[in-house]
Amino acid sequence: MSKLTIIADIKANPDKVDLVKAALLKLIEPTRAEEGCINYDLHQDNDDPAHFFFYENWETRDLWLSHMNSDHLKAHQVATEGCIEAIVVSEMTVIG
């Protein structure tokens, strides 16, 4: 099974930017410790502080799915409930 790139585009509610940012930062350490996590990098938009973006690479899709079922991700979803305006996750492949 080939490497999987995940892009996760996250828009926080305007009044919850700090809360969402702290919650996203909290995901990094436990996620990078997970099996199959190649990189997991968080970004913030220079022109829109409410806009966050994860660029991730995983050894396999199965290992990414395990991440999606992890305790720390579930805790994150609970902690940010009602604080996120939109989130778009795309599964991609590097082609060049």
Added chain:
Amino acid sequence: MSKLTIIADIKANPDKVDLVKAALLKLIEPTRAEEGCINYDLHQDNDDPAHFFFYENWETRDLWLSHMNSDHLKAHQVATEGCIEAIVVSEMTVIG
């Protein structure tokens, strides 16, 4: 001036996917040769072949702006005119 991350989300017109893909691939070599280009990686969505994505890092914003004014990017824009449904470029900073 700090490192700049660029994410470029590109949606090709459904009937122009191959043309746009070839044109995007053509950008890679000359762009990676440009001063300040740290990485310039092209992706295609596993669930939507018309959806492409560049993940880029540049040493400075100025060097990225030079790229945006380069001959090969201008030639790309001419070659793909009328073939791209949407393109969203965001300037970001790694925060974790």
